Amino acid sequence: MYIGVDCGTQSTKVVVVDVEGGRILGEASRPHALSEDDNGRREQAPADWIAAFLGAFFDAVERAGIAARAIRAIGISGQQHGLVALDADGEPVYPAKLWCDTETAAHNAAVVERLGGQAGCLDKLGLVLQTGYTASKLAWLRDSRPEAYRRIASLLLPHDYLNFWLTGERVAEAGDASGTGYFDTRTRRWREDVFAEIAPELDVERVLPRLIESHEPAGTVRPDLARELGLADGVVVSSGGGDNMLAAIGTGNIHPGVVTLSLGTSGTICAHSPEPVVPGSAMVANFCASHGGWLPLVCTMNVTSATTRIRELFGLDLASFGERVASAPIGAEGMTMLPFFNGERVPMLPDATANLDGLTSVNTTQANLCRAVVEGATLGLRYGLDQFGCLAEGVREIRLVGGGARSPVWRQMVADVTGSRVVCPEITDAAALGAALQAAWCQEGGELADLCVRLVHLDEASRAEPAPANVAAYREVYARYRRRLADRHGIS
Template structure:
């Protein structure tokens, strides 16, 4: 008897990943394919968007073939898609890209356009309409950059895509964009109206047709005969719109309800807090949620797993050894405070010229102390984001932890201790592709839609230890003072590094999360969705 399944594919920064999932949430097959971004100049990160469709086709054929090899007869009920973002892929009348896709906040080329648009429109008005100030994460200035710097390409541009919407177009012919992704094309989207802001779209994206807006789980069409011949998915299979990878990952673990905070452990850290109201703060990203009626505050650390990986390489020690030594070091790393800003920092300080600092070093400190300080530094960065979100009005009641870094018990415990929040760790942390498959299963359910609690139950809960709370309160206050006291000097050093040819932008990553390290083993792990999404700069 055929097994009813859905297929999910996520396009990440360094790889694309796919999963074939049964109606009860069981994973039948997984596949991935690696790729690279291009960096034509310092601060520029882009990718040939045509790769996204080629890799989707490869993954879908591999997933179906793997199921067949296992003797599973598949009844494919639907297809889900997601991808890094916000990205800007401009295409012509024939859906041919006019230039490579410009990636999310890791690409900082549009600094001049951000400044000019902010002056033209006014920061207060931009925030009122779009929810957030303009940063390297915003899609609108990237579109304007193409118009300013590559006018011939812009003159041919007729459509705007991101990875998920590009796949939906290739599979079904639908030209759509989900609301969550659209809300990151700042300032061209009106967050309260949940619609394109037509005056600014016409002014800054003139000549480009605005994609029809839908929600992430909406069915936008069916696989065409032409697409079926390429990817092997039966013609007529429903396809959902999908969304940006970090939000799809939040769906995969049920972290999209009011009061939820998804914390993605990866090469970077990415955070998404969900609520019912639009909250605005200049140091975080305000977006529409994946589902109608929800709003998000999002943020991210520029380094987390990347920092611990750097220390591993520097010390030539394996992770089990470093973890054991870090555990022995204890709370406060024997008098060390570290700022984790080794690739600048995203939220809440929004400082690309921030740099890593280690204060309190003596000749008696060990590599275990440094490793403990690095783990605590990322946890302190998470707390800084959480407290900034709360100050803006966010009601954060629980953390759901995702990503490859959730394999590390010590890291998880330190984050809970520093923030004072429980963390739920789900059974499956495969990532955004799993969330896309779940959205497709929900959209195509014959009777009652599936529950993510049934698909992906909580495997463990990490609780903060009250006996260390006071020590970490003191450490957090020192962490904040250390940045304030050293910012001027490290900005000077960042300029020295630029003059010496060192591009910090080349090391930034966002939501999405690339190679994540398992801090309880000697092996490296890919993050749940790649993101990046790296993401991620970021949401990715």
């Protein structure tokens, strides 16, 4: 038996996987609190992740009906980019600033300038730094919380921190490290000169974790913690990775030809590449994969986080919200929403706010407003897919994951907006499954592809084919969306 864990923005999920039988035996989740301000601050306490892990772990094992001693390995997926700065005792010096934190936008711009602009970033890192990456958070901590900054002994990402808690080892792997902003994604090494530009007072060899390969273990579960969890001695903890990297594994996106698109709190689009990519757009990140190879990726910041705001504004449950969306026509009768409630990464608008255009005395209905926010989030993902250019050529299908993927009307909308076939894996919380698959790969060896064939099953009932009439209608809706981007933000 193998455990997969996904520590996300809103909750930590745990799945128990029977690899030999090719099935999920049990799963559970526990929520996290998010601390946020209007200035873009988005923070969490790492202790909350541990508490959520413990609760979800015991629930999942109980639901699986197994003894914890049957577990052979654990894999951790975590939200990318978060800054977990620890003191010499392994305690956080400040709450973790998250991927969606935009308080550090000015620091990101300053770091990009110090590195020589976009061209300098590409030369040194293989990608262009964006607000939300770890580098700007470290620069912010240096300037805004100097007393905490001076206590830093270790810098970890969220999944690295959970690995550290499990094993006592400070390690990192290339996939999640790609999003720090001080890692060369082509050579898969820390970029010490870039780190020195951000944090010259810190000793890079002391504070940055040791790099390991994706198939290597981070370590084994600490004996005292193993007893608390009911585990046998020597349970392996795999390298783990960022949520996007592990979701790629969990959707079988480990070879060219498949795109994984997530309708989660944020939205991500990624495709496998056997070689580093030189993107035509600075918004495409040349990330490494957590199974070998590379995972060019685009991330938008407002997907279910945006739709939830409108749904809760009207006091609707998910079923009623879906009914409102389905009852409104394509284009929401002329209404266009740019749902940038948290600022935006793609397009690069960290300080943007949400806009709603095209309201009249006739079209201002609850149904149109619900449809407008879902369309706005989906059109933003289409904008992100456009940034891939030729990287998206040869894609056979889009595999849809995340909470929004459970909605039939949203699945059809993605198919119509992108003009592509869409299908969901049976397990749409793919990052936790991917973490369990990586754990089995790390512990057993062999081919990861064989594990994906055994465990990644597609839900044929979820398949959506683009409807020609809808595709044509969305061309105009998307053109209108692009005009609003140009009018509001000067983006053509």
